[in-house]
Amino acid sequence: MLWVPLIRKTRSGTEFAGLPRAVLAFQERTFDYAPLVQRAVACEHEGQADHEEHDEHDSDDLNTVDDESPCTLEPDPFDEVDEQYPPSPPAPAHDPFDDVDDENPHPKKHRQRASFDEVVASASPPHTGAHRQRPARPPNAPRKKKNSEASHARRKIKRIKAKAELGHKPTASTVHAHVRPAAPLESALDASSLPTTFGAYAAKVEGPDERRGRTVWRSLLEFTARGFKIIQWDGIHPRPILDRYGRIVAVLAGQPDHPDYRAATNLAFAAMRNATNATRFPAAMKKHRRGLFAAVNVGLSYGKGQSIPGWLDGKDYRELAEEMLLNTGIQRMAGFADAAFAIWAPRLHAYYKNCDAKLRIRHPDLRRPFVGSVYFCAAFNFGRNVWTFKHRDVLNLAFGWCAIQALGRYDSTLGGHLVLWDLKLVVEFPHGALILLPSATIAHSNIPVRAGEERVSFTQFSAGGIFRYVDNGCQTVAELERNDPEKFARLSAQMASRWEEGLSLLSTMDELLESQ
Structure with missing residues (x-):
């Protein structure tokens, strides 16, 4: 027997009741309808604002979805998605759309989510003639340490000065x-x-x-x-x-x-x-x-x-x-x-x-x-x-x-x-x-x-x-x-x-x- 809750809540807090007959029918066919209902609710409330700071439903229920699901969603880079979707880049440490109040450090609500590309574009400084745009790093290219040559030079000068003042001191x-x-x-x-x-x-x-x-x-x-x-x-x-x-x-x-x-x-x-x-x-x-x-x-x-x-x-x-x-x-x-x-x-x-x-x-x-x-x-x-x-x-x-x-x-x-x-x-x-x-x-x-x-x-x-x-x-x-x-x-x-x-x-x- 599959456990199916009869009463569910949407992300906005709205309650809805399950259909017992449908449950029996799906159970007879050994078919789980709960993930389909969750995706349907997600489609219905996609445009609604997020009023809650924490989701009350268990996101693990979204991990098993039938391929014949009538509702298909584009992956949101800010949400957890199925393993069948490629992982999205992590969000920046500072979101430019989070207006922080001095008295209230929590982000202001009633904002519209932005796409990942929009966030990256807004976080990047405007291009001016005084700054050249860096070319894209080739894939699998080794990352270079910043100022490595300068730091090596400073350490070398420090060692030379130490030898000049103290000489060799064997350990x-x-x-x-x-x-x-x-x-x-x-x-x-x-x-x-x-x-x-x-x-x-x-x-x-x-x-x-x-x-x-x-x-x-x-x-x-x-x-x-x-x-x-x-x-x-x-x-x-x-x-x-x-x-x-x-x-x-x-x-x-x-x-x-x-x-x-x-x-x-x-x-x-x-x-x-x-x-x-x-x-x-x-x-x-x-x-x-x-x-x-x-x-x-x-x-x-x-x-x-x-x-x-x-x-x-x-x-x-x-x-x-x-x-x-x-x-x-x-x-x-x-x-x-x-x-x-x-x-x-x-x-x-x-x-x-x-x-x-x-x-x-x-x-x-x-x-x-x-x-x-x-x-x-x-x-x-x-x-x-x-x-x-x-x-x-x-x-x-x-x-x-x-x-x-x-x-x-x-x-x-x-x-x-x-x-x-x-x-x-x-x-x-x-x-x-x-x-x-x-x-x-x-x-x-x-x-x-x-x-x-x-x-x-x-x-x-x-x-x-x-x-x-x-x-x-x-x-x-x-x-x-x-x-x-x-x-x-x-x-x-x-x-x-x-x-x-x-x-x-x-x-x-x-x-x-x-x-x-």
């Missing part, structure tokens, strides 16, 4: 990911025995014994015969080098194992190789104490009678140096070197950062080569087969670290190795990899790559004289002695212990792991 998870799985290389070296000057702002000048045979090319077999250990390295996973007391004196820092970083290193190598081919370096520039290649330095220097640190004058190669600094691949590599420095020697990195902050207070016009790196100077070593003689960069900070990054197309297992003489290590040095070491106190050199292969390098460093200038209150030693004799005497007394204080800035593996 505990970053330290954990790099330090804990690293396999240390232990050595018998005592870092305190390295050749430093009084005050540790520079290293001792190389003696005759160190200079003897420094320019001789030696093969891997010769180094093996001399008792050196060959370190096989993939150039990705970091390996810290420890002295006999567990201090991390150098780091095979590696590089990010990510396609974006590999693309950056390839971009940097392409820029340096193109510069090598396009620039005519004089022969005198390609022969110096570090090797037979052209080196272009850029950044802050201090020495040779300078009263304040200044930007190096590249002369004929100034534009070339600036071009390298603007290369996005080189910038990425410089930023990674700074981040690795902060991970493996956080106290030493903070010392560099504090020095830079004090220098900028007195000389805000001075800038570093890279915003995202604490180093004061950079060197680009151009050539087809760049390899260095045995040497030490004695003017760099004695206990500081230099960042060396190799670039090129070569087999790193057969050439391009970095030789660390005081540690008696020969390290494979793949393309894009980073090695951090105290270049002022540990002698180092390279093994050339094979014929037909290419190799260049990019380094960052800081002159020790800048640290002394800042420690003196941003003045020369003579000016400090003349202007503040008391401070001059105090700093002079501290010079004897500066080397030990500098070594205390180096970290141990236990310290790094405990800081997580």
